[in-house]
Amino acid sequence: MKNFTSAKDVTDLAGLVQLARDIKADPFKFRDAGKEKTMVLLFFNPSLRTRLSTEKAALNLGMQVISMNADQGWTLEFEEGAIMNAGSAEHVKEAAAVVSQYADIIGIRTFPGLKDREKDYSEQVIEAFKKYASAPIISLESATRHPLQSLADVLTIEEFKKKDRPKVVVSWAPHVRALPQAVPNSFVEWMKIANVDLVVTNPEGYELADEFMDGVQLEYDQQKAFAGADFIYAKNWSSYREYGQILSQDETWRITQDKMVNWANNAYFMHCLPVRRNVVVEDAVLDGPNSIVIKQANNRTWAAQAVVKRVLEGL
Numbered sequence: 001m002k003n004f005t006s007a008k009d010v011t012d013l014a015g016l017v018q019l020a021r022d023i024k025a026d027p028f029k030f031r032d033a034g035k036e037k038t039m040v041l042l043f044f045n046p047s048l049r050t051r052l053s054t055e056k057a058a059l060n061l062g063m064q065v066i067s068m069n070a071d072q073g074w075t076l077e078f079e080e081g082a083i084m085n086a087g088s089a090e091h092v093k094e095a096a097a098v099v100s101q102y103a104d105i106i107g108i109r110t111f112p113g114l115k116d117r118e119k120d121y122s123e124q125v126i127e128a129f130k131k132y133a134s135a136p137i138i139s140l141e142s143a144t145r146h147p148l149q150s151l152a153d154v155l156t157i158e159e160f161k162k163k164d165r166p167k168v169v170v171s172w173a174p175h176v177r178a179l180p181q182a183v184p185n186s187f188v189e190w191m192k193i194a195n196v197d198l199v200v201t202n203p204e205g206y207e208l209a210d211e212f213m214d215g216v217q218l219e220y221d222q223q224k225a226f227a228g229a230d231f232i233y234a235k236n237w238s239s240y241r242e243y244g245q246i247l248s249q250d251e252t253w254r255i256t257q258d259k260m261v262n263w264a265n266n267a268y269f270m271h272c273l274p275v276r277r278n279v280v281v282e283d284a285v286l287d288g289p290n291s292i293v294i295k296q297a298n299n300r301t302w303a304a305q306a307v308v309k310r311v312l313e314g315l
């Protein structure tokens with residue numbers, strides 16, 4: 001695998017999931033796969049899970065890891081031909097090439113600005129690093145996708161499903177801040193190639209981009225969407241249509257224990273975390289026996305380790 005920035009980089013999902021499961025059963029199985037190789041992780045935005053699980057994954061493969069809070073470095077310029085007489089001190093052309101001198105693999109976290117849809121959906125930062133870095137790029141959540149999260153989600157559903165083709169529902173839920181669409185976009189992208197029945201439910205105005213929703217069932221009635229669901233995947237996102245806006249904070253969309261038991265099929269509850277308790281979801285759900293959010297977070301390591309292993313194979 002050269003880069004890992006979307007589901008399109010994966011040609012054999014079943015094989016990748018199996019590799020993650022094998023690694024989970026025996027975490028140090030490939031302890032020398034990354035010997036004398038260095039991973040550099042650049043965080044333009046905060047992270048708890050992605051940072052620690054990806055570092056751990058690389059360490060388990062014998063790699064050396066350097067993480068940098070890139071938001072505290074030089075402000076980068078991305079425009080071709082820019083006259084750099086304003087705020088940015090360094091062009092991504094040099095920055096990406098220089099980081100490649102120290103790294104065999106580069107991980108990048110870069111959230112969208114949520115102001116300019118075209119710019120965010122062009123994946124300016126990740127694409128510039130792909131273009132100007134000589135080392136492979138792994139997305140640690142970009143403007144429009146979070147593939148390491150999605151692979152961990154596929155793995156988690158694979159482990160917990162009680163039928164061959166479970167019903168998986170992505171539900172929008174309220175939040176106090178405007179959040180990216182990256183997690184639901186990516187989850188939908190991966191669920192389309194997994195063996196599940198997928199339904200997305202959100203209030204009007206919160207439709208995800210067509211490039212993700214093409215062929216996916218959209219249901220505006222949350223109760224109807226939940227019927228017979230085996231997994232409820234909750235997430236807030238800001239509007240794609242009215243880009244980056246909060247159109248609703250409707251509390252009736254909060255995930256409650258009553259909905260999980262009486263609307264869904266006593267479903268498992270999933271969320272990528274961090275989650276705002278009693279805004280997105282009630283305590284009773286998160287603290288209840290059907291919440292698998294911690295196991296989901298645990299799977300981040302095995303998903304990352306499988307991906308890093310495959311990228312190492314391609315060096």
Ligand SMILES: NCCC[C@H](NC(=O)CCC(=O)O)C(=O)O
Binds near residue numbers: 273276
């Ligand atoms: N990587 C997991 C989610 C990261 C981000 N959430 C957040 O920033 C939550 C912040 C808050 O709750 O204030 C998102 O939704 O994409």
Ligand SMILES: NC(=O)OP(=O)(O)O
Binds near residue numbers: 051272
């Ligand atoms: N789920 C997730 O990516 O968490 P962090 O933002 O803490 O990395």
